[in-house]
Amino acid sequence: MGTIADEGTALAGVQRALAALREPASAGTVMDRGLRALCTHCGFSRAVLFRLEGSELVGEAIHFEQQPEWAAQLLLETRRTPMPMKHTVLETEMLRRRTAGLVLRPQDDPHAFKALTEPFLTRSYAAAPLVADDRVVGFVHADHYFEPDRHVDERDRLLLAAFSEGFAMALHRAVLIDRLARHRQALRRLIGEAGEVAEQIGSLDGGLARADEDLHASLRSAAASGGLPVDERLRSLLTPRELEVLELMASGATNAAIARRLVVSEQTAKTHVSHVLRKLRATNRAAAVSRYHAITNRDR
Structure with a gap:
């Protein structure tokens, strides 16, 4: 009964985290809200959002429950040093299968991307792909760094997988809202310019x-x-x-x-x-x- 109760509590945390994304907002706002909600309601202490750009993962947003200055520095590092999605990197298999995974000892794993796991001082982490329109558009990484004796486990993998599914939908909606807003602005500008040109012609x-x-x-x-x-x-x-x-x-x-x-x-x-x-x-x-x-x- 204790296990069932724990699973129920975990799923309730995912529901609360996704509920924070119900209100329509810009893509940037949804990214920040999502990572913060993931840590607050699902028990992680750090979370990073990567976008898939070509064949690389590039940092797009980050949330740390502590040390926000360090978080900002590491976000810049993820942009300076994109993660190549090649066969030697663990995330490549997660992308191919479109499933969440665990990286338990990145410091000893030859397939971990040391250029990022070392500056992050990562002991272990969970990762999940973000799938929208039937394609992977990014990844979310999360861990328990600020709890020194805690490592990620199967429960964390399932939580992150469930959250990432809803997070991807919220991000997709936000991107469409941003795109629509840009199109509206462009249309207003074109209407104004067309009116001015018509007046000049006449x-x-x-x-x-x-x-x-x-x-x-x-x-x-x-x-x-x-x-x-x-x-x-x-x-x-x-x-x-x-x-x-x-x-x-x-x-x-x-x-x-x-x-x-x-x-x-x-x-x-x-x-x-x-x-x-x-x-x-x-x-x-x-x-x-x-x-x-x-x-x-x-x-x-």
Whole structure:
């Protein structure tokens, strides 16, 4: 009964560790949360996450229950000295079989990667592959370093295997969330740039200053005689987007407010305002709005 009770307690620890990963977050946050939860709820004192990059394992995140400065130094070491996944390294067989394993005496094992086990002062450790989309994307290593008389055992291997399965799913979800966020940002940027390019294509900017002067003269004449409708007068002078900007300026909107309303960058909104001022021969926003009201008879 004691063994069954111990197994139940261990599995409950894995459940608590994975529960810490339920809330959606960035990949980096999930990595840190996961390693911390693994140590807190599953009894390990050190945990390291490696990503599989080509045929090497490169350190990506680390958590020590003690001595965080040492942990940071060792994480840098795992990046300076990636673990090659070749037949002489124990993790290669774990990757091939996609199963967790134990390395009980790395200091004496010719297949242990001494370039990392020695600076880590490793006595024994458990390792498990992270499998997402039916492929191994990384590894988790964990041990009991800060308990000098304790070594990893079969129970630790099973715990790490169970945790790593859920951890891989949480990391996969986080990577997708990060990717979606990047795509959204890129799409917003493209929309803003496309709007700016469209306005530049449709604009009469550059080389038509004399025509603008003649147009102003004809507008003044038309306004006096009532020969042109109000909308036609403005459309003859400004692009559709500049008309929107002028309407917003007349309502008292700032450049930031115009940018939000038109879903463009604030710099693009500022450029539109500058075009409006130039075409209306206005020295500032107030003068532009005054001329807008004069043309549309809104101040009468």
